[in-house]
Amino acid sequence: MSAAALLPTLAVSAAAVAALMPATFAVGLRVGRHSVVDAAWGAAFVLVAAACVLTATGDPVRVWLLFGLTAVWGVRLAVHIGRRGRGKGEDPRYERLLSRAPGNPRLYALRIVYLLQGALVLLVALPVQAAAHTTAPLGPLAALGVLVWLAGFVFESVGDAQLTRFKRDPANRGRIMDRGLWAWTRHPNYFGDACVWWGLFLVALDGSWWVLLTLPAPLVMTYLLTRGSGQRLLDEHMAGRPGWADYARRTSAFVPLPPKRGSGGPR
Secondary structure, three states, X not given: OOHHHHHHHHHHHHHHHHHHXXXXXXXXXXXXXXXXXXXXXXXXXXXXHHHHHHHOOOOHHHHHHHHHHHHHHHHHHHHXXXXXXXXXXXXHHHHHHHHOOOOOHHHHHHHHHHHHHHHHHHHHOHHHHHHOOOOOOOOHHHHHHHHHHHHHHHHHHHHHHHHHHHHHOXXXXXXXXXXXXXXXXXXXXXXXXXXXXXHHHHHHHOOOHHHHHHOHHHHHHHHHHHOOOOHHHHHHHHOXXXXXXXXXXXXXXXXXXXXXXXXXXXX
């Protein structure tokens, strides 16, 4: 893989994301909530994966495999978040962020909510972009990567489905979801997300050790999910709810572990 071969992929990816994020910003202004960017997050990765297909010089099997894995994950996430947010107000995370906006709040939202997330998409997707120019055939590491991706995708999808069903039941209003995968980790969707991107990294790494240079990509994604806008902020938001303290005491914060003995939270 050469830097010259990678440049067209980076350019097309950046152009696609640069078109998507301002368009999503316009939608956010129209509907009155900037949380629409969360659905665009998954869609942006699909666009980057498509850019890789269009500009690839490497093994087509790897290119299409990474496109398929990224697209399945990104489309599911975008559809799920889009449905979840339909008819609802602004996400409390963005309310708190924008309440501290210096100067023009709209321009601040464009920079911090949309363009920053677009830049993060390009960074996190670097392994997929680099692998588009790996000529070696797939090997055992790619198979391991697919298994890690599959485990993460199932964990995330099942966790989201369980939470959706729980919230639909009026009897659960005001209660903490502590069943199914949510009994093993407070954030099965975030844990699954992390596994998905470590799996994609392993597939990309197979056949080209140069892809090790993109190791910061899955590390950044894991940081975002645990210490950035994911687990930490959601835990802070949930901290005041009845039963949360007991649930947090007995349930792993991120990596799935058997729940600790004890109860007291609402069920």
